[in-house]
Amino acid sequence: MSDSSSNTSKQTNLLDHPRGAQTGQPGDRRAFSFETRTRLADSADGKGRNGARWGRTGTIHTPHGDIQTPAFVPVATQAAMKGVLPETIKELGGQCMLSNAFHLFERPGEQVLDEAGGLGRFMNWDRPTFTDSGGFQVLSLGAGFKKTLAMDVTGMKSDQVIAEGKERRAFVDEDGVTFKSPLNGDEHRFSAEISMGIQHQIGADIMFAFDELTTLMNTRSYQEQSVERTYRWAQRCVAEHQRLTAERVGKPYQALYGVVQGANYEDLRRHAAQQIASLDFDGVGIGGAIEKRIIGNTCAWICDEMPEDRPRHVLGIAAVDDIFACVENGGDTFDCVAPARCGRNGAIFTRDGRYNVKRAEHKHDFGPLEEGCDCYTCTHYSRAYVDHLLRAREINGFTLATIHNERFFIKLLDDIRASIDGGYFEDFRDQTLARYYAHGSRG
Numbered sequence: 001m002s003d004s005s006s007n008t009s010k011q012t013n014l015l016d017h018p019r020g021a022q023t024g025q026p027g028d029r030r031a032f033s034f035e036t037r038t039r040l041a042d043s044a045d046g047k048g049r050n051g052a053r054w055g056r057t058g059t060i061h062t063p064h065g066d067i068q069t070p071a072f073v074p075v076a077t078q079a080a081m082k083g084v085l086p087e088t089i090k091e092l093g094g095q096c097m098l099s100n101a102f103h104l105f106e107r108p109g110e111q112v113l114d115e116a117g118g119l120g121r122f123m124n125w126d127r128p129t130f131t132d133s134g135g136f137q138v139l140s141l142g143a144g145f146k147k148t149l150a151m152d153v154t155g156m157k158s159d160q161v162i163a164e165g166k167e168r169r170a171f172v173d174e175d176g177v178t179f180k181s182p183l184n185g186d187e188h189r190f191s192a193e194i195s196m197g198i199q200h201q202i203g204a205d206i207m208f209a210f211d212e213l214t215t216l217m218n219t220r221s222y223q224e225q226s227v228e229r230t231y232r233w234a235q236r237c238v239a240e241h242q243r244l245t246a247e248r249v250g251k252p253y254q255a256l257y258g259v260v261q262g263a264n265y266e267d268l269r270r271h272a273a274q275q276i277a278s279l280d281f282d283g284v285g286i287g288g289a290i291e292k293r294i295i296g297n298t299c300a301w302i303c304d305e306m307p308e309d310r311p312r313h314v315l316g317i318a319a320v321d322d323i324f325a326c327v328e329n330g331g332d333t334f335d336c337v338a339p340a341r342c343g344r345n346g347a348i349f350t351r352d353g354r355y356n357v358k359r360a361e362h363k364h365d366f367g368p369l370e371e372g373c374d375c376y377t378c379t380h381y382s383r384a385y386v387d388h389l390l391r392a393r394e395i396n397g398f399t400l401a402t403i404h405n406e407r408f409f410i411k412l413l414d415d416i417r418a419s420i421d422g423g424y425f426e427d428f429r430d431q432t433l434a435r436y437y438a439h440g441s442r443g
């Protein structure tokens, strides 16, 4: 199905014998690295300095196997994707999965994952894993956050924006964030050291530094202060990460990515990227709210300032055109909850755009969710059946819709990777986007 599935047999023992783990020894950092295969040629309309285009294919080596990039990273928020087992994600060609440190800290608690032998072993996934730092979940308790905002926010700046109908539940200070648990209202504290401690116990191959998330609504002066605070937190994350790596002997090496914030300001993004590049991180996370129209530029500004041997993850991508813009401008990996979350509501991603299978016209439609799709759902089930299951709130409906949507994004990134290696990225991009948005599809 994808070029990763051929590795399956080699990786069967990775849960027991991850690369670079030795009894009595700290994790061997050499088990994590990135190598570039093909770089897109610089061009007149390249968004990086001097027309640089940072898009590339490559391989991320981790203690639990390789990730061929660019790659889509399915999200298993609470060490699970609703209705879809990790075995199925593997069959769909999924190379890696991302879970949320904050959710796992709340339930079942990071100690349980540590006892289980880490996130991968806990959820029976023998390929690479990521955790985010918890910063996004903790801070988005404070306000209504969206990764990309297409709306014009000029003239509406405020540091006190709270989503309608929400109570502010998170407060930032110099040392960290205090927040109330959405589960039970208990007061908790997150900081650089606490996030690192939790992520080390969860044991994912790739972790993220604890950063402050801002929104595009925040004022420029707040964004400036926030970038400096995120830098100070990044320094503390690196120090704590090194301490924990040395202390937790016998564990595989966990890579740490620094996160670049700076909202939609070029100078702030470049400055933040230089700060993160100056620290001893293994990779970089492109984070925070980004205005949709400059999402490619934002990636390019950051890549301009970053050593090329560090892999780059774009946190929380939502739309097909955004993925192309981010890949072209240097993103290597992308996580996205949309395929699962939208699928549960009946939104189906296809090469001809997104449609809702719960629309009346599909009630008697016995064709597949997408003609020509190779996924299990499309080769075995009909639109009419998926529509029925979703309406009846049957869990199998979640399963079937999610399988198709995850396959759509995994295959999209597989195809993009092939187009860069094959030298036809621009044609593939133009044709794919023209077809996808021909009917006015959103997302």
Ligand SMILES: [Zn+2]
Binding pocket: 369, 370, 373, 374, 375, 376, 377, 378, 379, 403, 404, 405, 407
């Ligand atoms: Zn399908």
